[in-house]
Amino acid sequence: MKQSEASARVLIAVLCIGVVLVPFLFWKQTPMIRARMAETGGWSPAVIRARVGEPLHLKFTSEDVMHGFAVGQMALAAVDIEPGKVSETTLTFQKPGIYTFYCTRWCGPNHWRMRGTIEVSGAGSGNPEPASRPLYVDLGLNLDTPHPADIIPVEKPSASRGQVFLSRVPDPSTYQSTGTYRSHSPVQIFMDLGTTRLTDLQRWDVVVAIWAQNTSAAGLADGKELYAQNCAACHGESGAGDGVYADTLAAMGAESQVGMSGTREMSIKKPVNFTKPDLLGASPALLQGKILRGGMGTGMPMWGSIFSDEQIWNLVAYLYTFQFK
Amino acid sequence: MNKFELTRFAFIKAALKNRLPQLALIVLLLAGFLFAIVAGILGTPVGNRNFGIVFVWIAWWAVLILVVVPFLGRGWCAVCPIPVVGDWLQRGAILEPVSKKKTRLNLRIPAKFRNMWLQNISFILVALFSSVILTTPRVTSAVLAALLFMGIGLSMIFERRAFCRYLCPVGGFIGLYAQTAPSELRIKDKNVCAKCNGKPCYNGSQLGAGCPWDVFPGGLTKNTYCGLCLECMRTCPYDNIAFNLRPFSTDLEKPSGRMDEAFKAFIMLGAAMVYAYVFMGSNGILKLAAYHIFTPAWFAYAAGFLVFLLFFLPGSFWLTVKIADVSLPVSGRRFASASTALIPLGLMFWAAFSLSFVLTNATYILAVISDPLGLGWNLFATASLAWQPVLTSLVAPAQTLVLVGGLIWSVRTAQKTAPQAGVSAIPVAAYCLAASLLMLWLLI
Secondary structure, X not given: OOHHHHHHHHHHHHHHHHHHHHHHHHHHHOOOEEEOOHHHOOEEOOEEEEEOXXXXXXXXXXXXXXXXXXXXXXXXXXXXEOEOOEEEEEEOOOOOEEEEEEOOOOOOOOHHHOEEEEEEEXXXXXXXXXXXXXXXXXXXXXXXXXOOOOOOOOOOOOHHHHHHHHOOOOOOHHHHOHHHHHHOOHHHHHHHHHHOOOOHHHHHHHHHHHHHHOOOHHHHHHHHHHHHHHOHHHHOOOOOOOOOOHHHHHHHHHHOOOOOOOOOOOOOOOOOOOOOHHHHHOOHHHHHHHHHXXXXXXXXXXXXXXXXXXXXXXHHHHHHHHOOO | OOOEEHHHOHHHHHHHHOHHHHHHHHHHHHHHHHHHHHHHHHOOOOHHHOHHHHHHHHHHHHHHHHHHHXXXXXXXXXXXXXXXXXXXXXXXXXXXXXOOOOOXXXXXXXXXXXXXXXXXXXXXXXXXXXXXXXXXXXXXXXXXXXXXXXXXXXXXXXXXXXXXXXXXXXXXXXXXXXXXXXXXXEEOOHHXXXXXXXXXXXXXXXXXXXXXXXXXXXXXXXXXXXXXXXXXXXXXXXXXXXXXXXXXXXXXXXXXXXXXXXXXXXXXXXXHHHHHHHHOOOOHHHHHHHHOOOOHHHHHHHHHHHHHHHHHHHHHHHHHHHHHXXXXXXXXXXXXXXXXXXXXXXXXHHXXXXXXXXXXXXXXXXXXXXXXXXXXXXXXXXXXOOOOOOOHHHHHHHHHHHHHHHHHHHHHHHHHHHHHHOOOHHHHHHHHHHHHHHHHHHHO
């Protein structure tokens, strides 16, 4: 064999092998978190490991539609993840623990299933904080029991009017305390106010005034933003249960799993309508539980690992705005 | 206008006769081809960000259908990387003369397959699944790899380039449209070939391989089956092979009258129209049907596609010719010869269709060249370039111009070829007009 032939063979072989091998090595060495709609796999990988105090550099790409990345209970601006493009962020964890990361974009009917965990190990500036017992657990509330409002206001009650009538309530601090507000539904407080000489509408106004005193403009703004980002896709912007995925969820309900008792009571349901008076039968503690735990098969996600306690209370306060003014 | 021999210039002849420039280009394209396969597998599954999709179906296609085929005919086949590995294995060498020792089966393709029908089938198969192939990197990779392995496999069993000549889904239509190109490879003097002993251009010699395309250059009258591999230029002991410039569509002046080529023309014409409607149009239901392969909707789409290409277009052409003269028997050779005018029409249909998506998607090429695998690279600082259709205001006028040009070209061709088939040029021209108006409506 002539030297030129041998050289050509070697050159071509090296080029062909190189053009396959080099991209493979680069691909192998580039850790990438791939986002896909939950129906086709969600996050890959869904479990990330990190060390306390060590920067965790993450690269993301979407393989289908627009997604977003955020870590639950962590002050971090959401990272948008566009199809085919690469987004990056760097996180540093101060405490060990298991953190939940999630998709922040409405990527599909099962968007809320797009979750993963970051397992942070090592000695940090503090130990993982044990989760405090939620109020609904302390109160022994059954989250799945219906909470109808037996009595409803004839018109939307007003906080500003309620402030005036509150002074006519004997020992108002009993009702104004955060403990009472969170553990009682508006209907319960309305009933308790039955010993006063206020008219029904005035009593409803006082109920709203108590709600207003237990929240703030900033808290409501936070709740509104959280609602828009995480709840409106199903429950609707106006709270009427008519979000863009509402019909999809309702259609899925018929095909979703049957509960252990053989009934469909736990199957996916049409999202709750917050403009219906039933909301007045639910205490903040009950709503906190529903948000924190989720709907257990009904399609309502659990937000306990995503939202902080403060965020949940702000969100609960915001939900009542669909009934109050 | 007479032919103009480009190889009369010494440097052009030297460049064409020298194997190295062509080999270098082929090897580079082979590397690119392999990289496209790898990118399809390892890279982002988002098509418009993947090298495999963007460089094969946008960049390569644009160069092929808008430049190479119209002007160089089978110019792509001259440097195509798909058959080259099979060639090397068949010859047992890259640069050295062909081994006289026959180490492969070297079977001859059975006579019934020595035509364009298999290429018609392979093109239709690719076309039926094109909505997925053209948009899904892994599927593109699978198709490219399959073509490569088929090329190698067939070269191990059959003599010469059986894959290119009889099976390649692209090679068929390139060959058909190469007849319109203003360039050709031909012998200079027939008598020299007649007297030549051993016919090294066909049988090979120490200077090069025998024609891989199974063509005897001495009898070459059309571009259809000449792959421009240039081996005959290297092996001809009498320097009797020339590369010429010539008027457009010279080969069409004498229709081949072959039914396989006629159906290739109908298939290409119809596929361009279906693509224009399905991929560029606004019919969502049809798009979904084309994309969701193996669903009942897709089977309905596939049935419609096949009926339109294989029955409606040829059938309506037959009817048009027949209505013009009911007493005239229109079958076989006459039908095939009469349809020659559809060849330039089809080429222009494809050019018009390609203009829209090539100009619309050209910016993806710049983005992908910086980050071919979607790993976050920015090699040439163009990775973050936003998608921006270019020259959009010129697309519709350019398409119209191309279609009108194609109509004029096809009518002129019909004027020359229809009488040779014994039919009037008027119904053929009317058919071309109707098809052009339909295509114009579909595109604009």
